[in-house]
Amino acid sequence: MPRTSDKRERLIRSADRLILSQGFKQTTLSDIAADSGVPLGNVYYYFKTKEDICKTIVDTRIEAMQALLEQCSQPDEPKARLLRFLDYPPTIKHDLSQDGCPIGTLCYELSRHERPLNESSQRLIHVLLDWSKAQFQAMGRPDAEAMALQFVSNLQGMSLIANALEDPNVIEQMVQRTRSWIESL
Amino acid sequence: MPRTSDKRERLIRSADRLILSQGFKQTTLSDIAADSGVPLGNVYYYFKTKEDICKTIVDTRIEAMQALLEQCSQPDEPKARLLRFLDYPPTIKHDLSQDGCPIGTLCYELSRHERPLNESSQRLIHVLLDWSKAQFQAMGRPDAEAMALQFVSNLQGMSLIANALEDPNVIEQMVQRTRSWIESL
DNA sequence: GTCTATATGTTGATAGAC
DNA sequence: GTCTATCAACATATAGAC
Incomplete structure (x- = not known):
């Protein structure tokens, strides 16, 4: 049973x-x-505790994001991988503008809690940073770290603004800009 | 007394x-x-209530940001104004990496509360967006709206990431990138 | 205007029957 | 494994003396 x-x-x-x-x-x-x-x-x-639920949700979201990233990592060139990832935000632009990014919102909230909850922030953002950095490195860029920072910053920045304005169009606009930037490399 | x-x-x-x-x-x-x-x-x-305190803090932060923006708006050309604003984040990079942006963190938290608190999110982010847009317009750019979005997105993105990683260097790196972008216009 | 004491409501967590 | 009843702690808010 x-x-x-x-x-x-x-x-x-x-x-x-x-x-x-x-x-x-x-x-x-x-x-x-x-x-x-x-x-x-x-x-x-x-x-066991409410905190235990939170840790489970953190893991759930990390795993969901990793699954998405692997889906974008088909045997392909790194530039195409980054562009393929950028297809995703527009498909959930209404959710993003209503609730913000599942990674970013949790990141910001948990970083102002006590240990060990606040340690999850680092893990959450690293999922995006590490994958992005790997793509820029595969493109042979020596500034891969900085490029990954800019890439993830765009994702998190657009989500926060779209959520604050409750405007899905912010996602469309910023994804388009980010796409142009990646294509120009 | x-x-x-x-x-x-x-x-x-x-x-x-x-x-x-x-x-x-x-x-x-x-x-x-x-x-x-x-x-x-x-x-x-x-x-009167705790919510009343929150509204006061929102106003306080909006006024503080407006004061800073006016300080950056000396009779000058718009590009210099944007660059002068970018001097600021590095001077408080340790605060930003420890606590996040006073505008962005409040934005994200309040947008998941009920009315009327969540309405403050829009006001908070608009302070930055409106001023930035005005500068890009003064530069004669027809895409001022999108440029302002990218500018504020950089500010909010760098703050969220720096806070999650507790790394002030993220502010330095991203401000440098943003500065180069503005200078290239 | 200031402060102590306390009412009132909510929340995380537990006890214990089934 | 499941669920009801309830505890203990804490938070917002108020009453009322000074």
Whole structure:
């Protein structure tokens, strides 16, 4: 019987969605329980603490981003990989402008919590930085580090502004600019 | 007697600092009271609600940024104004990498609160966008809107990444890149 | 205007029956 | 494994003496 329970999965999905739209601190266990249809007391069978849920969400988002990045890393030249990644933000521009970037928002919120939660910020942003840097290095650029910084900065900057203005068009415009920049290299 | 009380000012200063390092939701009235040396019950003589404090901090930061922008707007050509603004981030790179941007962090946090708090996000980011756009327009650029987007995106992107990595050098590197971009126009 | 004491509500977490 | 009931801590906000 317990083998077929999908409660843990439902809890994670609800937590992920609620944390994205409300933030981690703002989201209560009661919110997550209600949204997932799991009784409040039962949450503690699956997660030891609220902080434990947060760590799980961090891992979930990191893995989701890594899956996306691998999908963009087909046996191809690095420039095409970067351009292929840029196809993604416009497909979720409405989510991005409504809730911000799942990586960036968590990054910024967790960096103002205590240890060990704030240590997740570094891991989250490194996923994007490391992959980007690898692509610029494969392009033979000695300034790969700085280029990766600019690339990820564009992604995070556009998400924050689009979210603040609630304007999906910001994503379109900035992706277009970033695309032109990559193509010109 | 009450004329010389600086309690309200002390409360604002403490709230501003605490909200910057811990976030608004995370910061309790007790924190602010203790830090400012004002008894908890007395806070409500100066502010009706906690939300009221937040709105005051938003205004404070907007005014501080406007003051800085005016300082960069000496009777000069627009390109020099943008470059003069870029002198600023490196002077506070340690604060930026420790706590993030006072505009951007508040922007991202408040956009996931309910109305009317989330409406402040738009006002906060518009301060930077409007001023930047005005400079690019004065430079005669028809794409001033997109240029302002890229400029502010760089500022916010570098702050988020520097904060996540706790690395002031990210500010230096990205400001240098942004400076080169502006100079090339 | 100032401050102590406290009301009121919410939240993370636990106890214990089933 | 599941769920109800509840605890203990904390946060916002108020009452009321001074």
